[in-house]
Structure formats: C-alpha cells, structure tokens
Amino acid sequence: MRVYKRETERLKRAENLIGEKFPRFGVNKNREIVRLIYEISKREDIPSEAVLPADCPLAFGRLKEYLLKRRFPESSAGSGSLRSYLPGFSLDLENCLQPRPGPFRPRRIFVEESARNSDLAGAFRAAFPRAEYSEIPTLKHFLAGRKYGGIPEYNKRTETAFIVSEEFDFFKRCPCTPRAVPCGYHIFNLSFGCIYECAYCYLQEYANVPGIIFPANIEKFLERFASYRNLPSSRSFQRGPFLRLGTGEFSDSLMLDDLTGYSIPLVEFFSRQDGVIFEFKTKSANIENLLRLDPAGKIVIAWSLNPQKIIDDNELYTANLSERLDAARRVAEAGYGLAFHFDPVFYFRGWEDEYRGVIESLFSLIDPERIAWISLGTLRFKPSLKKIIESRFPANQILDAEMVLGYDNKLRYPAPIRSRIYRFLIDELEKHHRALPLYLCMEERSLWRELKLPFPF
Ligand code: SF4
Known part of the structure; x- marks a missing residue:
C-alpha cells in the first residue's frame, strides 16, 4: 500500500x-x-x-x-x-499483489465429472477438507461465456483449483522465440498455473483461467507419449541423441509434488524409456517423492538459480538459494542428473559479485560431473508484460534497468550487455569445470557465434 x-x-x-x-x-x-x-x-x-x-x-x-x-x-x-x-x-x-497469508490452501475446488473418482481428487479432498467442492461437466463448459477478470483475478488464482481430465494438449515442441537458436526441447503439458509469484513470470499475462489446473489422468499422457515421440515433426525437432522433454513450462514441476505425487508415475515411466531424458524444473525443495524412486540415469532435476537478493525481491514464496542447492545435492546422491538454469539473469549494480557467489555456492556442493546441462538466459519478456509487472509489483527494480525492444520484439537488455553477462557467466562456470554442457536459452545466433559457444547436445 x-x-x-x-x-x-x-x-x-x-x-x-x-x-x-x-x-x-x-x-x-x-x-x-x-x-x-x-x-x-x-x-x-x-x-x-x-x-x-x-x-x-x-x-x-x-x-x-x-x-x-x-x-x-x-x-x-x-x-x-x-x-x-x-x-x-x-x-x-x-x-497490486497482496501478501499471501499462508501456504497454498484453495477455497474452491472444481472437479470435472470424469475426474470425480481420481486419486488426485481424493488427495485434494484429504488435504483441503474445508474447501468448497463443485462438480463441473468440463473446464471448457465452466469457462464458456465467462469473462476473465484480468490481473485482480490472477492475484487470487491460488484460491481456486480445477481438477481435470486432459484430452488433447499432452505434448508440444517448445516454441522458443523468433530468430533464436532452438534447443529442441519438448514440453510435457502438465498443470497450468503456479503457486509462486515471480515478478517476471509470463503467466501473469498469458493466463486466462481463474485458478490453477491440475490434470488427474497422467496415465493418458504416458499412453500418448509413444505416438508423439514417433511423429516425424517430433523427431526432426530433436537435437542430439536424446529427446529432451520436461514439465515446468506452464507451472513449477515440483511445487506441490507432496500433494499431487506427479513425479512418481513420471519417474517410473521415463526411467524405462530409451533415448529420452526427462526434466523436472523447479524453484522448490519438494523432493521427498523423488528420493524414494529409482531414476535409472534417465531423469534430470533442474533448478533455476539467482542471487538470494533477487529471489527475495522477485521470486516470492519459492525456496531460497541454499535450499535449492541442498535439494540438488540430495537428489544427485539419489542418482538423478542435475541441470541449472541461470534464467532469467538480471543486470544490476554489483551483478558480477552476486552471480560469482551463486556459482561458488553451486560448486561447493555439487559435483560438476552430475550436471546434464546449464542454460543461460537474460531477463526478457513481451512488452505487454511491462505494465503488468509495474502494477502488480510497484516496488520492482527489474524495470529500472535498460530494457529495450530486442531482435524478437521482446524487451531485453541491449545485445552488448547480454554478451557481457554471458561471457562473464561462462568464464566463471568454466573455472570450475572446463567441459560443462552450456547453452543459451532464446538467444540470437549472432550471440552464440560471438561467444564461440558450441551447441552441447
Ligand atoms: S516458478 Fe515459474 S511458473 Fe511459477 S511464478 Fe515463477 S516463473 Fe512463473
């Protein structure tokens, strides 16, 4: 206020x-x-x-x-x-975003008729006995003719959950951004919406459903995987020997894993697939289910990393840096591969020391040999998100930096600043290990060339 x-x-x-x-x-x-x-x-x-x-x-x-x-x-x-x-x-x-009083506790839970008897609906009923439950024919039916309430409604999204049976949208190729070098990533479209509040999150602008969507029929995704994988368009999009696939595009992969248990069937299924590496992307430390499973060398758990002061100001309700790194250490001990996303990287006074500190903390706990990949990507977003960030987070400092329209018409730091940031991060990371599989996320070809970065897959 x-x-x-x-x-x-x-x-x-x-x-x-x-x-x-x-x-x-x-x-x-x-x-x-x-x-x-x-x-x-x-x-x-x-x-x-x-x-x-x-x-x-x-x-x-x-x-x-x-x-x-x-x-x-x-x-x-x-x-x-x-x-x-x-x-x-x-x-x-x-x-304006108001502080949330406590952990995720939806007040209204809408369950599609076909998901009525699902394990997920049962788990929600047990965890939130006081919530108001309603059955709906389908989410599409519920939304028909309803006008989305924009930012004020987005601010209240964690009060409402939708438990659905997904029928169509199981997988897709990562759309990347125009004129960038794509990394061939495939998206496992599990859940829509997030309990965290990252000031830069594109969902603030993209979401148009007044709650968080949780699919109850994960087995259907797994049934459909073989046919998706065999599509010529999936095969031609793949880069390198493995098909890389993961959740975490429209949500955080592990944010509520203790409730949804999504990781259990996913690890059990993908640990038996040849030629596929499955990635969970998270800012949480919700790893207890993972520790009980056998990843068989096929599963990667990825954390987004930032200096603690950036986390404090811009990634509200997420695990702090040391919790993320400690969780990474524990899953590595349990046999998982690791990935880290320096994404988004912020440009601010003192950024070099802050990111050097993150990298030192990372390698003080993590064996570089366990790292499957590290991505680097500086802050960027569609111009339409600027006013939303400003109005939801009026104290934000991320918009104070120089962000101008870039090669893909997103707001970005100018290319010389991005180049300087990437050079610094690559040099700092490579001080700890010469052969880290590094790549740039959503960056233009000229920057890859300038940095002499080979494609790692
Ligand atoms: S964790 Fe990811 S999906 Fe969730 S708010 Fe942050 S950026 Fe958005």
Whole structure:
C-alpha cells in the first residue's frame, strides 16, 4: 500500500509537470514524455520535478532525445538504433499483489465429472477438507461465456483449483522465440498455473483461467507419449541423441509434488524409456517423492538459480538459494542428473559479485560431473508484460534497468550487455569445470557465434 501510494504520487507529479510545462503536447507525446520522466525519477530516486534541467529543450523531438539518453545511457551510447517501449500506466490498487497469508490452501475446488473418482481428487479432498467442492461437466463448459477478470483475478488464482481430465494438449515442441537458436526441447503439458509469484513470470499475462489446473489422468499422457515421440515433426525437432522433454513450462514441476505425487508415475515411466531424458524444473525443495524412486540415469532435476537478493525481491514464496542447492545435492546422491538454469539473469549494480557467489555456492556442493546441462538466459519478456509487472509489483527494480525492444520484439537488455553477462557467466562456470554442457536459452545466433559457444547436445 505504501509503495503503491509512493508510485502513484510519482506518476501524478510527472503528469502535472508535463501538463503545466508542455500543455500543447497531444496524447501520444504526453504519454511518452510522462513515461520517461516517471522512469527516470524512479531509476535515479529523485522527484519527478528534478528530472528536467532548467535549460531543458522545449521542442518534443529534442526533449525526448534528451530523456531517452538519460533513461537508456548504455543503449544510447551504442551504434544501433534504440527501440524503446513507452506505454501508458495501469497503476491500480486492485492490481497490486497482496501478501499471501499462508501456504497454498484453495477455497474452491472444481472437479470435472470424469475426474470425480481420481486419486488426485481424493488427495485434494484429504488435504483441503474445508474447501468448497463443485462438480463441473468440463473446464471448457465452466469457462464458456465467462469473462476473465484480468490481473485482480490472477492475484487470487491460488484460491481456486480445477481438477481435470486432459484430452488433447499432452505434448508440444517448445516454441522458443523468433530468430533464436532452438534447443529442441519438448514440453510435457502438465498443470497450468503456479503457486509462486515471480515478478517476471509470463503467466501473469498469458493466463486466462481463474485458478490453477491440475490434470488427474497422467496415465493418458504416458499412453500418448509413444505416438508423439514417433511423429516425424517430433523427431526432426530433436537435437542430439536424446529427446529432451520436461514439465515446468506452464507451472513449477515440483511445487506441490507432496500433494499431487506427479513425479512418481513420471519417474517410473521415463526411467524405462530409451533415448529420452526427462526434466523436472523447479524453484522448490519438494523432493521427498523423488528420493524414494529409482531414476535409472534417465531423469534430470533442474533448478533455476539467482542471487538470494533477487529471489527475495522477485521470486516470492519459492525456496531460497541454499535450499535449492541442498535439494540438488540430495537428489544427485539419489542418482538423478542435475541441470541449472541461470534464467532469467538480471543486470544490476554489483551483478558480477552476486552471480560469482551463486556459482561458488553451486560448486561447493555439487559435483560438476552430475550436471546434464546449464542454460543461460537474460531477463526478457513481451512488452505487454511491462505494465503488468509495474502494477502488480510497484516496488520492482527489474524495470529500472535498460530494457529495450530486442531482435524478437521482446524487451531485453541491449545485445552488448547480454554478451557481457554471458561471457562473464561462462568464464566463471568454466573455472570450475572446463567441459560443462552450456547453452543459451532464446538467444540470437549472432550471440552464440560471438561467444564461440558450441551447441552441447
Ligand atoms: S516458478 Fe515459474 S511458473 Fe511459477 S511464478 Fe515463477 S516463473 Fe512463473
């Protein structure tokens, strides 16, 4: 509430300033200049009125040029053209994320008729006896004609669970991003929605269901796997000797594994598949089921890694860094392969020391030989997410960095900054082991070339 007030006040002052000083600006010019004043004021931690110097240019073109240089100093210094994104605002108290009082405890649980007698519905009934249960013909039927309530509804999504029988959407190829080098990953489409709150999460913009969806018929996914794998389009997409496949695209793979038990049939099934490596991706330390299973060398557990200060500010309710690394150590001892995703990597004052610290902590606990792959990817997101992040997390600092429209029209750090970050991370990682299987996630070919990074699969 306090931060929301501070940011709306900052915005109001920027609007008043431009309204008084440049009353002839039309709507679009006004929006761009107000946006620049607001962002400079926030980034430099000064009042909006202090942004404009006494001798500031009065013509729109020169004023914007001055403000862009100040807002994006590193991008402006480069030779390429600076593609900024300067939208209006959606600051609204209703959009702000409020602290969650306790662990995940849905108040309403909708069960599709076909999932009525499933083990998963039974597990939810046992875990949440006070929730209100309703049976629905199908989720599609439930949603028909219902208007999604946007961010305020997204903020309340953990109050509602849908237990469904998935019939169509079992697997797909990772869509990657236009003009990037794809890594040939396949998505096992298990669950939609997440109990965590990462400030950068694309689900904030992508979700259109007022709750979290849990499939109850995992056996159907497993039945369909052989036919998916044999599709010519699946085979041609694969890179290297193994088909890489995993959950964790539309949810966190292990966030509620103690409740859903999803890992049990998955490990039992994929540990018997030849030519396939299955990956669970998580920010949790929910590994007890895994420790009781035999992965037979075919299962990889992956953690996303970031400095603790980034986790504290941007990955709410997730396990902290030392819990993630300790969980990794324990699953490695139980025979699992490991993967780590330095993704998203953030650019901020002191980033080198912070990421060096993460890498040192990683190798103080983990034998590099157990690592199946490490991906690197700097922060990026669709422009439409910018206003959502700003309105849900008004205190965020991630938008204060220089994020400009990149090669795929997503907001990204400029290429020279990304290159510097990747070079640093690769060098630091390789100090600990020369032959780590590293790859860039959603990055353009020119950066791969510049970094002389061989494709690891
Ligand atoms: S853990 Fe992943 S899916 Fe969950 S909120 Fe964070 S980014 Fe989104």
